[in-house]
Amino acid sequence: MNSALKLNALQSGPFTAQKNLVDVVLPAGKQYDLTKSYLNLVCSMTQTDASGTGATYNWAANWKDSAGGNSHNQFCNAALVKNCRMTSDRVGILEDRRRNDVLIQQLKTYSNNDDDFLGTRYKDLCQIYGQGNLKFAPNIEFIKEGSTKSRVSDMQIQIPLKDCFELANHSNLPCDKLGDTRLHFELNLDKLRIDFEMGAGTRTTEWGNVKYTVMAEDTTVGPVSTLTTTEKFEDLGQSPFWVNQRLNIQGDISDASATTGFNEDKLINSIEWLTSGADKGKLKLTMDSAFTDISAGSTMKNVVVDGTIAEVSLSVNEAELILEESGTMEKQDELVYSTYLNEEDNGNSLTSFSRLYNCEENAFNLLVCLPDASSDLVCVNGTGATQYEDYRIRVDNVDLTNRKVVAGANPSPLYYDRAGMYMLNANLPLKNLIEVAKRTNELWDDRYKTSPRKLFFMGTPLSQTPQRKLVQLSINGASGAGGVGSIQLYKQVVKQVKL
Amino acid sequence: MAAPYLFHEIQPENSKSQYTEFNNLDFVMTFEGRKLLCNSVKLQADLRITKGGSNITDSEDIKMDASIGAHGVVESINTSFQNVGRVENLNSYPRYVGMVADTTTTKEDMCNSENICEMRAMTDKILKVQLRGFTTDASGSTTNNPNSFSIKPLFVLNSAVGKEDPNNVELSFKKSGVIRVSFTLARVFNLLFGNDVDSTCSYTLTNVRLAFTSVPEDNVANTLIHKTKYHIKQSILSSRSNVAAQVPAVCNAVSTSFVRQSEENAAIYNSYQRQHFPLLDQLQYLFNNNTNARIQYTIKNKQDALQRYISSFRDVKHSQVNLVNLSANKAYGLGLFWNQYVNLANQTFNISLNSADSTISSDPFSIHAYFHSVVEV
Numbered sequence: 001m002n003s004a005l006k007l008n009a010l011q012s013g014p015f016t017a018q019k020n021l022v023d024v025v026l027p028a029g030k031q032y033d034l035t036k037s038y039l040n041l042v043c044s045m046t047q048t049d050a051s052g053t054g055a056t057y058n059w060a061a062n063w064k065d066s067a068g069g070n071s072h073n074q075f076c077n078a079a080l081v082k083n084c085r086m087t088s089d090r091v092g093i094l095e096d097r098r099r100n101d102v103l104i105q106q107l108k109t110y111s112n113n114d115d116d117f118l119g120t121r122y123k124d125l126c127q128i129y130g131q132g133n134l135k136f137a138p139n140i141e142f143i144k145e146g147s148t149k150s151r152v153s154d155m156q157i158q159i160p161l162k163d164c165f166e167l168a169n170h171s172n173l174p175c176d177k178l179g180d181t182r183l184h185f186e187l188n189l190d191k192l193r194i195d196f197e198m199g200a201g202t203r204t205t206e207w208g209n210v211k212y213t214v215m216a217e218d219t220t221v222g223p224v225s226t227l228t229t230t231e232k233f234e235d236l237g238q239s240p241f242w243v244n245q246r247l248n249i250q251g252d253i254s255d256a257s258a259t260t261g262f263n264e265d266k267l268i269n270s271i272e273w274l275t276s277g278a279d280k281g282k283l284k285l286t287m288d289s290a291f292t293d294i295s296a297g298s299t300m301k302n303v304v305v306d307g308t309i310a311e312v313s314l315s316v317n318e319a320e321l322i323l324e325e326s327g328t329m330e331k332q333d334e335l336v337y338s339t340y341l342n343e344e345d346n347g348n349s350l351t352s353f354s355r356l357y358n359c360e361e362n363a364f365n366l367l368v369c370l371p372d373a374s375s376d377l378v379c380v381n382g383t384g385a386t387q388y389e390d391y392r393i394r395v396d397n398v399d400l401t402n403r404k405v406v407a408g409a410n411p412s413p414l415y416y417d418r419a420g421m422y423m424l425n426a427n428l429p430l431k432n433l434i435e436v437a438k439r440t441n442e443l444w445d446d447r448y449k450t451s452p453r454k455l456f457f458m459g460t461p462l463s464q465t466p467q468r469k470l471v472q473l474s475i476n477g478a479s480g481a482g483g484v485g486s487i488q489l490y491k492q493v494v495k496q497v498k499l
Numbered sequence: 500m501a502a503p504y505l506f507h508e509i510q511p512e513n514s515k516s517q518y519t520e521f522n523n524l525d526f527v528m529t530f531e532g533r534k535l536l537c538n539s540v541k542l543q544a545d546l547r548i549t550k551g552g553s554n555i556t557d558s559e560d561i562k563m564d565a566s567i568g569a570h571g572v573v574e575s576i577n578t579s580f581q582n583v584g585r586v587e588n589l590n591s592y593p594r595y596v597g598m599v600a601d602t603t604t605t606k607e608d609m610c611n612s613e614n615i616c617e618m619r620a621m622t623d624k625i626l627k628v629q630l631r632g633f634t635t636d637a638s639g640s641t642t643n644n645p646n647s648f649s650i651k652p653l654f655v656l657n658s659a660v661g662k663e664d665p666n667n668v669e670l671s672f673k674k675s676g677v678i679r680v681s682f683t684l685a686r687v688f689n690l691l692f693g694n695d696v697d698s699t700c701s702y703t704l705t706n707v708r709l710a711f712t713s714v715p716e717d718n719v720a721n722t723l724i725h726k727t728k729y730h731i732k733q734s735i736l737s738s739r740s741n742v743a744a745q746v747p748a749v750c751n752a753v754s755t756s757f758v759r760q761s762e763e764n765a766a767i768y769n770s771y772q773r774q775h776f777p778l779l780d781q782l783q784y785l786f787n788n789n790t791n792a793r794i795q796y797t798i799k800n801k802q803d804a805l806q807r808y809i810s811s812f813r814d815v816k817h818s819q820v821n822l823v824n825l826s827a828n829k830a831y832g833l834g835l836f837w838n839q840y841v842n843l844a845n846q847t848f849n850i851s852l853n854s855a856d857s858t859i860s861s862d863p864f865s866i867h868a869y870f871h872s873v874v875e876v
Contacts, residue, residue: 119816123802142826237827
């Protein structure tokens with residue numbers, strides 16, 4: 001039987017943008033199933049507001065742009081690993097992946113379809129709006145009915161090892177032969193930002209539907225501490241309310257002679273989903289205290305609720321490896337695996353770019369990633385106008401295509417054919433050609449909006465050769481759209497290690 | 500010459516014009532001189548939902564669990580072979596179907612024809628409309644017909660794999676003898692939920708039949724491995740609980756789900772809900788009371804617990820376990836897959852739960868645990 005165990009990182013926390021190195025050692029003498037193992041970043045969350053009521057607030061993780069603002073790019077958990085390396089006592093360097101963030105973000109976008117993304121969303125740090133236009137933080141237990149308070153727990157960011165190392169696709173990594181095996185990670189914590197979700201002034205944009213925030217009129221005389229929604233709910237998943245949520249309540253008390261407004265911040269103590277009477281299906285929110293008073297002959301009307309202001313911060317306190325120890329030992333004499341070698345370059349904004357690169361003899365795939373300058377993560381084909389119109393690749397002076405591969409707004413069939421060839425040769429499924437960079441601030445109906453975030457894929461299979469190959473990349477960019485900027489070349493090579 | 504493929508359709512032994520809650524449907528499958536093609540067994544019927552004796556209308560909030568669909572009419576399935584004896588007794592069957600749907604499909608998958616014919620839908624709201632019945636194609640027709648369905652029950656006969664050749668799932672009549680399959684129909688309050696469900700609601704099944712396929716006997720011996728499930732239900736009466744189970748079988752996984760006891764078998768509420776076990780602080784799976792052989796640490800985090808639940812069925816990356824559903828008190832469960840078959844007949848398997856929710860003692864939960872086992876025929 002496999003056993004799952006926890007190994008602490010050699011470094012102690014907290015990990016920050018400056019202190020971002022994590023090392024873990026897999027003990028020698030055992031074999032490990034790395035397909036099910038992951039690096040776990042244990043984070044604590046602090047939520048503070050001026051009221052000091054200990055309310056529970058929603059938040060969202062975002063990717064910084066070059067100016068430190070919100071790039072709104074969706075990112076996978078593995079994008080938090082910038083560089084990673086696997087070394088062993090007896091063999092030396094097994095894998096050394098530079099710019100793992102760009103690589104894994106690009107590959108995942110094409111090898112996972114929307115349903116695949118949805119299936120892992122429960123453990124994704126970065127959330128996007130789903131149907132219903134609500135998103136919830138992964139570390140908060142939102143209680144939407146009853147009186148049990150919603151709770152903020154430690155956030156645990158799972159980074160699967162197979163998103164960092166090709167050897168992690170091995171279900172029996174022979175550390176009995178390799179000796180102590182060290183995994184080294186350099187984290188992208190400087191790119192991570194935590195933003196407040198459903199805060200003050202967001203009821204029209206972040207609460208699913210603005211009509212959910214409109215409350216029913218009331219004429220019951222006396223102090224008022226309950227609100228009833230005007231909308232009926234078929235499913236609590238649509239509800240933007242949770243117990244221990246702090247709401248800003250605004251409305252009017254109106255009688256025949258005057259209208260007086262009120263504006264109070266209150267905490268939800270309990271929520272009842274009404275099951276009978278005219279209001280069945282509506283939510284009744286009971287606050288911690290009265291927020292207004294209705295006198296005889298008056299009506300409480302025009303009541304709307306909104307979020308309140310608070311501060312949310314996340315601290316990565318610990319790093320640990322959740323490791324699956326294989327229950328069975330396999331006899332192995334050699335390891336044959338593939339890995340990615342990275343070469344970094346810059347196109348200096350040329351719109352007619354052409355350059356020669358050296359590729360190793362054992363390289364069998366070449367992926368060219370052109371991350372946008374803003375996020376340095378997502379390979380977007382221009383922000384607004386098309387940045388890359390077409391490309392062409394030559395290997396040892398032989399053209400791989402007899403015409404240019406047209407990308408741009410309307411890619412040619414050849415473009416998709418080349419993408420398919422690359423993915424097939426990398427043994428990855430090509431499941432997604434929507435080619436849209438998902439954004440964290442866009443609602444469900446806008447999820448496939450292609451402008452300004454059409455993706456760009458450039459890759460090709462290569463033949464293994466007796467000597468190094470010369471690969472010429474030619475990329476034509478539209479004038480005025482920025483030209484070619486940062487270039488990340490990923491050369492997938494075969495490696496063989498005698499044990 | 501014997502027909503190469505033969506499609507059988509049989510009626511219940513206790514044949515009636517219609518069936519309703521608590522009725523038994525006993526089917527006797529005989530296929531002398533032939534081999535049953537496993538994974539081809541389907542229960543088919545017409546379903547009519549009524550309230551106060553009348554068809555339900557669009558103003559009434561009466562629905563079924565969209566992830567379960569017509570599987571919800573079957574409370575339990577008992578399967579026995581004449582030559583082997585009882586091979587599976589699966590209780591709380593619809594909940595199991597819901598858990599499988601939660602962990603292996605997305606809402607969009609429910610639009611696939613294999614799910615549509617089982618009366619599954621993307622949302623409960625769609626199913627609510629469907630339950631009113633349907634009219635014929637004739638122009639201006641006001642005929643209101645019951646919903647016909649064809650479900651492929653997730654039971655022993657539909658979960659076979661060939662031992663020698665995985666695709667050879669033929670079960671010889673010489674091996675099994677007559678197969679008896681008994682379905683017990685669910686109570687109304689379990690099948691239906693919604694604000695307008697009350698004691699005047701009922702459902703009826705008509706045109707009930709069991710369909711399956713057979714091929715001629717070729718006298719080639721083969722071995723089949725059937726996946727079976729053992730269901731255990733216990734109460735969680737306090738925030739610190741230990742669920743101990745001894746299962747008379749070799750098992751390789753367990754999957755569990757929770758529901759408040761006050762909302763089980765009660766009108767209005769969905770009895771088959773896979774509710775969130777609230778404020779879970781610590782979770783441990785223990786073999787033999789004290790050996791944490793599989794997970795050598797205490798699970799303290801929701802993502803880890805959910806990941807292991809999904810893996811207990813098989814992680815196909817499609818699941819309805821997402822943060823919106825979890826916040827809506829749906830699609831939650833716990834589970835563990837332990838890679839190899841372990842005989843749980845002579846050792847106890849424990850699930851230790853520690854929650855910070857103090858309301859559990861006043862409003863307890865039921866835990867439904869399904870142990871995944873195999874039987875070789």
